[in-house]
Amino acid sequence: xxxxxPSFYIPHGGGPCFFMxxxxxxxxxxxxxxxxxxxxxxxRPRAILIVSxxxxxxxxxxxxxxxxxxxxxxxxxxxxxxxxxxxxxxDPALAERAAGLLRAAGHSAATDADRGxxxxxxxxxxxxxxxxxxxxxxxxLDRRLDPVAAWEAGRALRPLRDEGVLILGAGMxxxxxxxxxxxxxxxxxxxxxxWLAGAVEGxxxxxxxxxxxxxxxxxxxxxxxxxxHLLPLMVAAGxxxxxxxxxxxxxxxxxxxxxxxxx
Numbered sequence: 001x002x003x004x005x006p007s008f009y010i011p012h013g014g015g016p017c018f019f020m021x022x023x024x025x026x027x028x029x030x031x032x033x034x035x036x037x038x039x040x041x042x043x044r045p046r047a048i049l050i051v052s053x054x055x056x057x058x059x060x061x062x063x064x065x066x067x068x069x070x071x072x073x074x075x076x077x078x079x080x081x082x083x084x085x086x087x088x089x090x091d092p093a094l095a096e097r098a099a100g101l102l103r104a105a106g107h108s109a110a111t112d113a114d115r116g117x118x119x120x121x122x123x124x125x126x127x128x129x130x131x132x133x134x135x136x137x138x139x140x141l142d143r144r145l146d147p148v149a150a151w152e153a154g155r156a157l158r159p160l161r162d163e164g165v166l167i168l169g170a171g172m173x174x175x176x177x178x179x180x181x182x183x184x185x186x187x188x189x190x191x192x193x194x195w196l197a198g199a200v201e202g203x204x205x206x207x208x209x210x211x212x213x214x215x216x217x218x219x220x221x222x223x224x225x226x227x228x229h230l231l232p233l234m235v236a237a238g239x240x241x242x243x244x245x246x247x248x249x250x251x252x253x254x255x256x257x258x259x260x261x262x263x
Contacts, residue, residue, distance in 0.1 A: 003043035015074035016081035046164030052120035059108025064095035069116035091135035105156035154238025169232025188219035200244040
């Protein structure tokens, strides 16, 4: 029998941060969390379905290339970071299965046989699964950025977890680029993080409604002037009707960054 997989919302870091010199240790803790991800699973996943905050489409799309290329969608980093390799296979059958589940639930969904995987996917997964031996399908965000639609899409994908598919949302729980490194951002980031953890860890029956109201949380629009890095959380949360827990938390560049697990 296939072991049911949890779902996670993970931080993907800043650009190719884990593959650069880091004398201050800014990314040490986050990298250690990502490396621990396989050990947090009940079994080796059959495949990974990962939602990136760096791909927006009309409706939801799924990468369906059998050998997805890497998309180096970051800028002004050292030359060697544009030569990274992570040759994980794709899974066109999983992409079509996922799109079919969403269509059956009333969502617009399609597959894209030409799409590669962007840095919101390959950077954290290169840390967590360095052997690149687990098939990967990337899922886009609907560019309407509707948190309810994202949560409902996750709910439609729930059956995949019983098929051995690990569902990940990749983003950053605080994503205000000008505020990173500013000590004045610490307190508001902590306030938003406390609300977010409470929304995740509260009663699962009301979790979707709480997360849908994220914009009313303390410092919400300071933490996320635009919500594309938060909505992968909605997909990961929607994919579970079980308990949610905060499994990573750290001050990074003077702002609180968290990761969450859903059983």
